[in-house]
Every structure is written in C-alpha cells, then in structure tokens.
Amino acid sequence: MPLKTYGVLIARAVDTRREGGTDSPHYQIHLADESGTHYRVSVNVLSQERPSELLYLVDDDFTHPVTTRLTGLTAGWTKLPAGPGGPNLDFVRGNLFDPADLRTLPPDVSGPDNDLADLLDHYVSRAIDTEGARLHVFGERWGPETGVKDKVFGFLPGNGVHDIHMNQGNSKRFQKDDGVWQDGGLLIHFPAENRWIAIFLAFQSQAWHTDDVTGHVLKDTDGTRPKPDSRPVRIVAALVNPRGPAPEPEQVTLLNASPDPLDLTGWRLVDRVGNTTPVPRGELAAGATLPVPLQGGAQLPNTGGEITLLDTKGLKVHGVSYTSAQADQEGWTVTF
Helix, strand or coil: CCCCCEEEEEEEEEEEEECCCCCCCEEEEEEECCCCCEEEEEEECCCCCCCCCEEEEEECCCCCHHHHHCCCCCCEEEECCCCCCCCCCCCCCCCCCCHHHCEEECCCCCCCCCCHHHHHHHHHHHHHHCCCCEEEEEEEEEEEECCCCCCCCCCCCEEEEECCCCCCCCCHHHHHHCCCCCCCEEEEEEHHHCEEEEEEEECCCCCCCECCCCCCECCCCCCCCCCCCCCCEEEEEEECCCCCCCCCCCEEEEEECCCCCEECCCCEEEECCCCEEECCCCEECCCCEEEEECCCCCCCCCCEEEEEEECCCCCEEEEEEEEHHHHCCCCCCEEC
C-alpha cells in the first residue's frame, strides 16, 4: 500500500544534526514554518539493504514545471492527493532527472566534502544562512505527537517528515511503501536569486520500471537503472506552442541515436496525466529523426509539462520536461 500521508512541507531550516554509528543513520533537519510550528525532517543517508550506499543527484539550477505547481501553496504541511494532478514527485513518470546521472556516496566518513551528510549539510546550511530561503520537503508526515518532545531537537510536540527518497520499486521487505506519484525529495528555493536547488535520493535496491498503479517492481522486466547514453530513441524536441488558433498542431520529434534501424510499431508518447499518442508504425533508420504530430491524444500545455516515450511493452524509453518559460515563445521549438 502507498504512504499514508504523503505531501510537502514548506518551511525555513533553522538547525541540523548528523547521525553516525547507527544501523540506519539519518541527516536531521530542524524546520519551522510561518506559524511557529516546528518539524524534524529525517533524511536517510544509508540503506538497510545492500548495496548500502544511497544514490543521489543534485541539480544546482533545477528547472521543471513542478516549481510552478508549488506556487500558491501555504507555508507548513500540505497533504497531496494521490495522482499526477498536483506537484507530486515521481522519479519514473515525472521526468525530474535522468536516472543515469545518479551517483553513490558513503553516509558519513572522516574528512571534508566526501560523504552524503557533507553534501546535504552544504546546501541546507546555505539555506539556513540565506534570508527568505525555504525548503520544500516531499515525503510522509508523522505526528504531531501530543506531549512528546522531539528526540533530536527537543521541541514540543514531536512532529516531522520522513521517506525523503524514492518510494516505489522496493524490494519485498519494503514493498508495503510502494506507490506512484509519492516519491520524496528536497527542493530549496532562493527567491532573491530566482533559483531552485533539487536533491533526489534513491536506494540501489530499487527498480526503475514499476507498475503504473501499485508502484511495485514489474515481474520479468529488467528494472536496473539505465546507463549514460544508452537510450537508443530519444525525445529531442517539441513544438509546444505553435502559431495560430487552437487546436494547435503540436509536435514531438524523436531521434534514433543507435547505429541500427528500430521498429517503433506499438510505441507511444504519454503526457503527465496519461493521455497517449501512438508513434507512426514502422522502422526509424539509424541517425534519423521522426516528427510525431499530437492529435487528440497527448497534450503539451503552455504552463509546462512532461513528455514520456514508451515502447511496445509499455516500458519507459525516455522522458523530458519543459517549463512555462520555454513554452512562452509562440512558434519556437523547445529542444532537449
């Protein structure tokens, strides 16, 4: 079953604490919202399953339509309904980053700038020292625990967010936490710079092809993380905002980057909410491009969106995203 209370916490960071020497160490962050409510954000830095080192990715200049979807949310905790309708994160379907770019780090070792706790400390400490900076923490809520002090920072009542990592494709031991559109993450907004920093975490034991309903590992499917530059067919461009009145002739361009022709019969393009457009049947020659008109299926909203390419088995081949700023210039093609 999915997480019980998935959502996003928007608050300012006020303190941090590193844990070491435990079976399941965490990097702890003390936050407070505009109403004075205090929270502890508990971030895993070590997996309980082997390989134990976590996968991580930091985007120092994160541009994605999810930041626009966060606009208007009030400070504090916001529970997010299941599904793609809100700012929910999904590492498989949301095209937040390329999984091939994830790297591993040990949890906490001696020396500067050489472990996951150091990396988290670098960005969170900067947010603490920057006026107006706010953390946007996606995960599962616990508390408030009436009459119980927080075990790390001592505020009352105990209250916080955990599961700040991928929450699908788990091994059988943690399969109960699987779900779609409920992944964790840490986005830091620096309004004075008009900049977002994103930190994403996953366990090496998790699969990257998951069921669209349950988030469970797909049987008889290789769910290993893709290697860099291994995708044979890629989305390279999209005409999001064509000139002229609606309905506009939107279009997505595919590239066969492999050295061999590929049969795209049965392949599909999918938007964030699941609308699909079939790719024209037949082979795509090596090095060739293919424009795919979107008519009555997948849609490219001018407010920003996600585009995903699925193969004949329904498995994700490639995915991209674009923002409202990229779609703002009428008639221009967005390139990826």
